[in-house]
Amino acid sequence: MSQAAGKPATGHGAHPHGHGRIGLFGLVVGAIGVVFGDIGTSPLYTIRQAFSPHYGLVANHDTVLGVLSMIFWSLTIVVTLKYVTIIMRADNDGEGGIMALMALAQRCFPKDSRTAYGVGILGILGAALFFGDGVITPAISVLSAVEGLEVVAPGLHHWIVPITVLVLVALFATQRFGTAKVGKVFGPITVLWFITLAVLGVMNILHEPEVLHAINPWWAARFFVEHSWGGIFILGAVVLAVTGGEAIYTDMGHFGARPIRYAWYFFVLPSLMLNYLGQGALVLEDPAAIRNPFYVGVPDWARWPMIVLATMATVIASQAVITGGYSIARQAMQLGYIPRMRIRHTSRDTIGQIYIPGINWTMMVIVIGLVLSFRTSSALAAAYGISVSATMLIDTLLLAVVARALWPNWRRWVLPLCGLFLVIDVAFLVANGAKVLQGAWFPVVLGIVLFVLLRTWRRGRQILHEEVQKEGIRLDAFIPGLMLAPPVRVPGTAVFLTSDKGVVPHALMHNLKHNKVLHERNVFLTAETLSVPYAAADKRLKIESIGDDFHRVIVRFGFMETPDVPLALMRSCDQGDLSFDPMETTYFVSRETIVASAKRGMPVWRDKLFALMHRNAAPANQFFRIPGNRLVELGAQVEI
Known part of the structure; x- marks a missing residue:
């Protein structure tokens, strides 16, 4: 868990995958290149x-x-x-993000309790909202950088949208090469970006040192006194400076907590604040600069290079959200909230670095659609912030749950801070709620749609399991009856994948009915997902003999792992209980066809939605890494 829970914080290096030969400095640079891109382009x-x-x-x-x-x-x-200081200590064995925080919070309550259910709802809603606002980040970031063309060459205005689309297409097309390779390229560029932000800030601050007084919180309080309750709505713009905070936590598993903290405390935060103060100094000196204070503050000779650097930096900003999207998608997949998708690993040193084509191309279509619809960063800014504000609010609530249950030594000061965070998060949410009619409706609607999809898949899987169990035959009664008049047994091992350890798999029944044979050895295999990111080696397999060369096997995976069933079974020989020859093992999977019914389960429209999602889920052999030439799929129709 974490240091505050009575154990030392695991950090990323404590994981089975670790970071290989990558040193701390390399991780810091990589984190700067991937994790801080979003928040780093807010100026x-x-x-x-x-x-x-x-x-x-x-x-x-x-x-x-x-x-x-x-x-x-x-x-x-x-x-x-x-x-950076508190929530990153609430790591789930080193992994971060709202799904990991949700899994950690759910451990604080009985598995089937209403409170655990409520925590699950909060976590899924937060993940859906994260995607809702996350797709805006690439659009607004790249657009705002390319809009610098208007400052240096107003005649190029009509090229802004086409150039933005081309940059975004290139970004999503290169994702298949992996975070590690992208981070090596982006890291040095982002370091240069933050150095440039700091230098520009200092140059402008020297003209109006008075701006340094803004560090005094009295000026923020005075603003609210002068503008009364109407002043709260300016937080709808201020929140743009902190968007990316959730992405920092989500990407923690890619680089580890310590490199991220070092990068933030000593490099990223100072650079950002110097630039914001510098822009303020520029506006104090010349109020007309407010039309685009970032580019106006750049010397004339450096504006073209700055546009190129800013565009590259905003591409990196988009990378942080895309990478976070992969992490949350895999966590949701393993926890049973979205259908199986194909996952590709992109690093030999770090298992946490993955690429999910389905998520990548879906995000690309939505992002480009946003650019073509809103067309300016100012229009997108009105849509930006509401979902991330809601996600930050949910993070605070889950943090309070974890602190109260798992941090006995720290909760006395963490819980009061959660009260402060809650007030700020609610203020941000109210301020952004005022922008609903100006475009903020989009991430809200997208978040709600995603939430319905996630909940439909989760509930549909539960109903499907109940129907299969209700119509199934108990395994402990079936095997003795079968052995009274056993069918012909053929050489080899048959592995039947089943979600219910006590019920005869449909695939076995169909195999007996149509092929009228039984293998020498038969294994009923159930894959379980734990509430920790990585399953310990001694917890991976549980093998139980149930007589007559029938075995029950449970394979456990963490929610950040990609299940590899054949590899797990091959390692079973180390236990001396059961050995598997890959060339003599056949895997049987029952692929259900879902039929919607108005008499049971969910409303018919959700039944049909679940059936569509189930039909388009990645095949079991891809998800569990089962060789296609060793797989037999047998169909079954289930009414829900």
């Missing part, structure tokens, strides 16, 4: 959006310092204190 649009006509603010001395103070303290409290 491109945050200050500009805060003074957009939507909020009606005048760029005078007090208002500029008030906005800067809110940005500074939001980064300090929400990102530094909440995510």
Whole structure:
């Protein structure tokens, strides 16, 4: 679990996969290149959006310092204190993200309790909302960078959208090469980006050192005093500075907590704040610069190179969200919330680095659709923030659950801080809720759709299991009866995959009915997903002989692992209980055809939705890495 739970924080290096030969410095650079891309490109649009006509603010001395103070303290409290310092200690054996936090929180309650169910609902809703806002990040980031063309060459305005689309297509097309290779390229570029942010910030601050007073929280408080309750809506722009905090936590499993903390405390945070303060100084000196304070603050000779660097940096920002999307998708897949998908590993050193084609291309279609629909970063900014604010709120609630149950020594100060986080998260959510009609409806609708899909798949699998169990024959009664008049036995081992350890698999019944033979050895195999990221070696297999060369085998995988059933069975010979010759082992799988019914289960439309998802799930041989030439699929029709 974590250090606060009475055990040392596992960190990523404690995992079976580790980081191979990659040193701490390399991990820090890689984390800068992948993890901080999202939050690192926020200076491109945050200050500009805060003074957009939507909020009606005048760029005078007090208002500029008030906005800067809110940005500074939001980064300090929400990102530094909440995510980097506290929530990253709530690692689930080193893995982060809302699904890992949900699994950790669910351990605090009985498995079938209403509270555990409620925690599961919160986690799934948060994951769905994360995707809802996550697809906006690549669109708004790349658009805001390419819009720098308007500053240096206004005549190129009509090229902004086409160039953005080309950049995004290239980004998603290169994902198959893997996070490790992408991180090696992106790391040095992002380091240069943050150094440039810091240098530009210092250059502009020297013109108006008065802006340093914004670090005083009094200026943020004064802003709210002067603007009354209406001032809370400016948080809809301030939240743009902290979007990416959840991605930092989600990507923790890729690089580990310590490299991420070092990068944030000593490099990323100082660079960001210097640049925000520098933009504020520029606006104090020349209020007209508010039209695009980031690019106006760049010397004329450096604007073209800055557009290129900013575009590359925003591509990296998109990488953080895409990588986080893969992590959450795999966790949801293993926990039974989405259908099986094909997963490709992209690193020999780090198992956590994966590529999921289905998620990648779906995100690409949605992102490009957003660019073509909204067409400007300002329009997208109105849609940005509401879902991530809701996700941050859910993170706070789950953190409070974990702290109260698992951190007896730290909960006395973590729980009061959760109260502070809760107030800030609710304020952000209210502020962004005011933008629903301006475009914020999109991530909300997308999040709701994804939530329905996730819950439908989970509930549908439960109903399917119940129907199979209800119509099935108990294994302990079937085998003795079968052995009274045994069929012809043929050489080899048959492995029947089943989700219910006590019921005869449909595949065995069909094999007996149609082929009228029984293998010499028969194994009933059930794959279980644990609530920890990686299953311990001594917990991987459980083998039980049930007589007459029938065996019951349970294979356990963590929710961050890609199940490899043949490899797990081959390693069973190390236990001396059962050995498997790959060339003499045949795998039998029952592939159910779902028939929707109005008399049972879910509403008919959800039954049909589940049937569609079930029909398009990745085949069992792909998901469990079973060779296609050793697999026999036998059909069965189930009414739900």
